[in-house]
Amino acid sequence: MPKVTANGIEIHYEEHGDKANPPLLLIMGFGAQLTLWPDELVEALAGHGFRVIRYDNRDIGLSQKFDGVKAPGLIKMTLLSKIGLTPRVPYTLADMADDGAGLLDALGIDKAHIVGASMGGMIAQHFAARHADKCLSLTSIFSTTGNPKLPPAKPEALKALVTRPKSTEEEVLVEHGMMLARTIGSPGYPSDEERLRERTRASVRRSFYPEGPTRHLSAIVADGDRREMLKSISVPTLVLHGEDDPLVPCEGGHDTAASIPGAKLKTIPGWGHDLPLALVDEVADAIADHARTSVRQTQ
Template identity: 50%
Template sequence: MPSVEANGIRIAYETFGRADDPTLLLIAGNGAQLTFWEPDFCELLAEAGFRVICFDNRDAGLSTKFDEAGTPDIMAVAAAVGAGREVASPYSLDDMADDAAGLLDALSIEQAHVCGASMGGMIAQIVACRHPGRVLSLTSIMSSTGNPALPQGRPEAIAAVTGPAPEERDACIEHNLAVWRAIWSPGFPFEEERARAFLATSYDRSWCPQGMARQSVAVILSGDRRRALSSIRVPTLVIHGSADPLIPVEAGEDTARTISCAELLVVAGMGHDMPTPAWGRMANAIVGNARRAFAGSRGQTSPGPAGNRPAVRRAGPESAAH
């Protein structure tokens, strides 16, 4: 697994496609490793003409861990923030966005299309804000602006994701399989064989729940990002499931409203996951958004929908088939 020194840490990464194709950088979510972006999905994007790069965020996978910072109590952190008290954190989402830009620097990549899912969507948004000259297009999947007025996730989904997992391998896999079920897409069949194989590979590669807790603190402390996000001017695609129990679809709608050049794709029946029958539709949308950036550089597109209202496309499970 290749890695580089970037932004003061070691970052592990993987690539798909031709080195001379335009770069598409994929950013994983809270606690997820680069393996979140499964090879068949990455190959779909590579076959469309992109050099796909996915990487381990700090505190995940094979990238630098911050174990010296200890394991925070997420509920206590959330309560302290809600009460207006200051909370210390070893890093922020801004730092994680700078990691992504640093990875591009280390690989001598001047500009890239940037796509992130869940927390990775938040990081991708911040990359577009902090490093606007580096981002050709932005895709934010099942993510949020941090708007405190948005609906919260379902209590059972939040409890499943934040509950402690056993350390023993088989018990941990069973626990995380239950988490997958809790946030799975009700409009799609549950993919148990895929889930088990993915969870086993993830555990064996690097199981680091402490890192996930520290990343959660960074998310909580990131606050309301709408003012910064309103500055984004690159072609933006927001993808969200209509049945997301963890980050409700209203968060995707809010993201698309906030970014004036955004289009919104709502996938009917999709939860807080990426079911394989939806991969084809999602990949096509990501590619289409990237091509908007190329067309815009040639003067062929307008900045975005009028009146800051996102163009909305709705994909049902049957139309999202691979």
């Protein structure tokens, strides 16, 4: 499987579509492997004429792990943040954005369309602010700004996200993963149980590394409020969000669009915090149309 050294660490990635096509970089979210981008969505984007690149963030999947590096506890981080202090963390979301930029450099790509989901949307926001010269367009999917006044996640969604499995046996991990997917998923577009089980099992067998999400979470908490940074983003931006997202409420999408100059917002009823098959074409069309329009606007 292809790996490169990017930003000083080893990053695992996959490519789909013609390499002569405009590159589109997919950045996945908290504790999630690149395979959480559905193959059907990747294929749809490639079918729209893009060179689609998805990769495992640091500390997850098949990319480099930060074994032995401890993150501060969630309670300590939250308390420090509330009194205006930035917790010391193993790495930041800005570091993770630099990983994506380094991956493009390693692949010999000057510029790409940047698409991030959830924490990946936060990383993509940093990418657009830090590496505007490498960014053709930005699409932020069910992400947010870090604004502390926004509505929080529903308690059951947050609990499902941070609760660890009861053991490391495969069946326990699969059931746990399915529980999480159901809890944060789309009420209007429920997953097929057989497909969900198959994808969850494949993910568990590909990699299980619970320490990585702990450090991912510390990076999110330490990042704080991004609204001031978002004002500096000058690349064409599309914000996609589900109106029934239990983990990152839709207000996060509205705040993101309001904070980035000229950003466009598209919300979808019944959509939660996942990428259901029923919405693949609509999401792919929105990303592709935005990317093509962005290129025309900047020419």
